[in-house]
Amino acid sequence: MSIEDLYDDAARERLVAEPPKRVDAPVRLAFERDRARVVHAAASRRLAAKTQVVGPQTDDFVRNRLTHSLEVAQVARDLARALGTHPDIAETAALAHDLGHPPFGHNGERALAGLSVDCGGFEGNAQTLRLLTRLEAKTVDADGRSVGLNLTRATLDACTKYPWGRSEATGPHGVHADGTPRVVVKFGVYDDDRPVFDWLRAGVEGRRRCLEAQVMDLADDVAYSVHDVEDGIVAGRLDLTRLDRDALWATVRSWYLPGADDATLDVALEGLQAVGSWPRSSYDGSRRSLAAIKNLTSDLIGRFCGSVQQATFAAAGGDPLVRHRADLVVPESTQVEIGVLKGVAALYVMQADDRVALMERQRQLVAELVEALWQRGADGLDRVFVDDWDAAGDDAARRRVVVDQVASLTDASAVARHAALVLPAAG
Template sequence: MSIEDLYDDAARERIVAEPPKRVDAPVRLAFERDRARVVHAAASRRLAAKTQVVGPQTDDFVRNRLTHSLEVAQIARDLARALGTHPDIAETAALAHDLGHPPFGHNGERALAELSTDCGGFEGNAQTLRLLTRLESKTFDAHGRSVGLNLTRATLDACTKYPWLRSEATGPHGVHADGTPRVVVKFGVYDDDRPVFDWLRRGIEGRGRCLEAQVMDLADDVAYSVHDVEDGIVAGRLDLTRLDRDALWETVRSWYLPGIEDAALDAALADLRAVGSWPRSSYDGSRRSLAAIKNLTSDLIGRFCGSVQESTFAATGGEPLVRHRADLVVPTATEVEIGVLKGIAAHYVMQADDRVTLMEHQRTLVAELVEALWERGADALDPVFVSDWDDAADDAGRRRVVIDQVASLTDASAVTRHAALTRPSEN
């Protein structure tokens, strides 16, 4: 049985049925078409100018949301192939997983959440679903409503990291990958997007994530745990040969692994240091040093994904690893090692005083931009959002349009738009 045979017609169904392509066009399967649509989406291009950990204009080497998404997609595709699940679905989910991020990443998300309490809140993953099923321009239904990219049910399900409503979310705890504290509850769908959510979750009981979504989530976790360390090394903010163990373990516990004992963290760090490519000398900016870091990154990704693959196969006993038929198994030792790497980046990069001050300024900018757009109304919106404003039934609907507009901006365009709308008039 081929991998395609494991996905039924319901998994391939789209919100709006599409006729077959021209007979002379290249033949692409349903999930391959989904991937192409996300790659070509305007929201994907905007990721190139959105913050990952260090701002995209800081250095030519450090990652932005687009390069991070490409790396997550590669990890997800390789892991999916190894597990026997559909690589195109997992890769597409990985490519899409950060599309809903507003300018300034989770910091901007926090600001928008505080400003949208009366219109359904804001959450990056819920915004991703909104982009894929409404805001991106590709297909319209018989009533003239946008259905976004019109992706298949299986792909949209894989893109849903938190398959529940805001009202069903639990309280925030811990921190995000970029180090900002979690003050936003995690959910995957806004109330006014409930119809499409019900459609994509048809036949699924409870809040369980499909296997492809779990692969995407793990790939994201693995990618930022190793790549944030890599970026921190190259930026001169940390040195793996000179780690302050006591302070580091305090950060790991307060941010990622509460209650874990020193002995478990010591063992995890010892195992990481035993990896053959772990550096024995400080980074000096040479080509050889860069190559050494890349080798370490590759080895760690292989280490983490290999352990998950082995544990998942052992737990499933050969069952088909697709959709809701199985769950990913992440060994505790792997979780701790990933937590240690996250802690290293958090302690040496994300807690820096200059970054904390910048983040406060960013939140103020977002808040002022939202209020300026709200006061100006349709005249200050991009043309694509004007019809949404005009069609909104009430102030809550119009407030949502303003939030959608701001969320669509890049870091740089948010700064530019803020300056244009808030600077004193010259007249």
């Protein structure tokens, strides 16, 4: 049985049925077409100018949201292939996983969440679903309404990292870089996007994520835990040979692993340091040092994905690893090691004083931009959002349109729009 045979007609169904392509067009399977649609989406191109951890304009080396997404996609595809699940679905979910992120990354998400309480909140993953099924127009229904990229049910399900609404979300834990408690709750669908969410989750009970979504989520964790550390090393912000364990463990617990004790974290760090390519000397900017970091990156990704692959195969007992027929198994030791690496980046990069000050200015810019657009109404919106504003039936719906507009901007275009709309009024 081929991998395609493990996915039924319901998995390949689209919200709006599409006629066959021309007979002279290249033959592509349904999930290959999904991947192409995400690759060619305007929202994908905009990721190149959106912050990952450090702003994309600060250095030629650091990752932006697009390069991060490409790396997540590579990890997801390789892991999916090794597990026997569909690599196109997992890769497409990985390519799409950050499409809903606003300018300034999680910091912009934090600002918009506070500004949209009265219209259903804001969450990057819920915004991704909204974009894929509404805002990124490729197909319209019989009434002329956009259904977004019109992806298959299996692919949309794989893109749903948090399959629940805001009212069903659990409270946030941990702190932001400035030490304040986190305020953004994790959810995957806004109330007015419920119809398409219910369609894509047809036949699925509760919060269970499909295997392909679990692969995407792990690939994201693996990629940014490793690559954020790599970026921090090259930027001169951290040195893996000189880690302050007390400060590191405090950060790991406050950000990621609240229940981990020192002994558990010590074992995890010692396991990472035992990797043959772990640096024994400080980074000096030479090609030799760059090569050493790349080898470490490769070894860590292989270490994490290898442990998950083995644990998942052992638990599956030979059953097909597709959709809702199996779950990804991440050993606790691997979870802790990933958490330690995330803590390294959080302590030395995200909590740095200069970055905390910049983040405060970014949140202020987003708040001022939302207010300026709210006051201007349709006159301040891009053409694609004007119809949404005109069709909105109340202030909450109009507020959502403003949030959609701001979320669509890149870092640079948010700054430019702010300069055009806010600074002249302030002067």
